[in-house]
Amino acid sequence: MDAITTSVIEVAGLAKRFGTVTALENINISIRQGEFVAIMGPSGSGKTTLLNILSCLDTPTEGKYILDGIDSSSLTEQQRTVIRREKIGLVFQQFHLIPYLTALENIMLAQHYHSMPLKDEAMAALSRVGLDQRWNHLPSQLSGGEQQRVCIARALINEPAIVLADEPTGNLDERNEDLVMDLLKQLNREGRTIVLITHNPDLGLLTDRIIRLSHGHLEDVLP
Amino acid sequence: MAAIESARALRARMFLRLLYRALTVRNGQVVVAVISIMVGAAVVSALASLYLDISAKMSQEMRTFGANFFIGPAPTAASRGIDLATYRQLVGDLPPEKLVGETPLLYGLVRLDLGNAVLVGVDFAGLRKIAPYWQVDGKWIGVDFDDRSCMVGRRLAETMELKPGSTVTVISEDRSRQTRLQVKAVIDTGDSEDEQMFVTLGLAQRLLDLPGRIDVATLSIVAQGGEADHIAARINEHFPGIVAKPIRKISESDGQILDKIEGLMALVAATILVITTLCVNATLTAMVARRAPEIGLQKALGAADRAIVGQFLSETAVICLVGAGLGLILGFGLAQILGQAVFSAWVTFRPAVLPLTTGLSLLAALAAAAVPIRRAVRIVPARVLKGE
């Protein structure tokens, strides 16, 4: 009973098929509020597919996904969009900033879709990732590491319950990898639930728990 | 309440910023789309200006400007010209509501201080009604019994060194009569009148010693085609010594050209609009494809479909309005070239061109944007955000 009430992510009997390709099969996961979880596994094992479902960007073919007490299978696409902006912060491997907006504006855009753009808050988020001096620069004028830090600032600006990061350090050097991991750890210490996909075993060790995927199946869940 | 207001204001500001950035930051496709709309709008507005202006000018001219009726002596007549009393009777018989203006004309040669000139006796009040487009430097002669004033054609005034206010001595050809006249005005018609001197009919009759006579007369009658022919036939029947005939005016033949190419112009405009729509459609489709990752990202960040539609509709509208604005300016220039080439006339700006061009451009742009925008809405974030 206690476990159910405190888990923000509850996945049961979940499967995802793309035509004849089975990307995920019989996935059962429970992630508690405030946990820092790594998802690891070889390429093509279904990590991104799982994260897309967790972030309500995609829907499962089978099974249940309950996010913060809400059964996502009962939601329309519009409702899933609302859930995404209210509860979830996303970080991608490819950074994905709007190329024609400055660093500050990219963060304000997330506020815009969430509630209202507040410059001061956006600026504070930028200084938190150490980029307040670069607020007026376009993504093309920032290094990869800097772009990813803007993405993290954007992911945290609306104070989401969950931060989902798909190989956020995959395109970064070691120094920037450390910077990004430090930021994620900080966010976790503040009580946010974090799910991180990574290929790097060292990073996996920094988390509370590793979920291993292989050919769309769960390998083992270490408590 | 105040917080809600300011949230709305902040969101509006962010929306405008997004719009501005999307259109201005390294976006060559916007330039292509603006140029497409501009070219389309230019052609449409040029043709519309030409059509509206020429037809407006034409109907205005046919109604009020210029004589469209000529009256002269029958070739068989024994004496010179027409008897003024007969002419007055003829005018009196015309339906008054159809008669815009008329003037008798009496021509003769006179000597001035520096040489000979053609003197024309007219009824100034009537002349003014049928020739309001004369450019008059000075004042029209107001009263019919003013026999101390004259109006002088521009070229004659140059040769005779006359200006409004100067005086000139007019001597009859046989030197038996003479009078001093003050130049009330110099006129410029761009036609034979520029070589002539105009005085009241009475004075001309005295100077030329032709009391009670006129040479010809011109009238402006509200009548077109068959009706004008009908009036002419009635006059010819009732007044045997007189020949009346409608003047087929240049503007009327221009009108026939206009009627003939009206369909052609519409066809060209429609074709251009279709081509514009296709161009803009191709450009917007390419733009949506290029920006698919951003659009996916915006949706991933929580942008509703409505927000995506709103953004692209606004971008399209701005592109369209800028293009249409530039096109209107360009089109007005183009209309002048066409006006000079086809009708030898300058084209006046007609306000109706503005909503017409803008409306048609918006229609073309919206038609062009419909499919690309639907594509933008249908972008699946999970698919486009996947690192390729």
Ligand SMILES: Nc1ncnc2c1ncn2[C@@H]1O[C@H](COP(=O)(O)OP(=O)(O)OP(=O)(O)O)[C@@H](O)[C@H]1O
């Ligand atoms: N839209 C799709 N259509 C068809 N097959 C898909 C689709 N998306 C993913 N797959 C398949 O599902 C499987 C899992 O893909 P997924 O992207 O989740 O792998 P991954 O674990 O994230 O790999 P990587 O570490 O390389 O990112 C793969 O076999 C992939 O080809």
Ligand SMILES: [Mg+2]
């Ligand atoms: Mg992946």
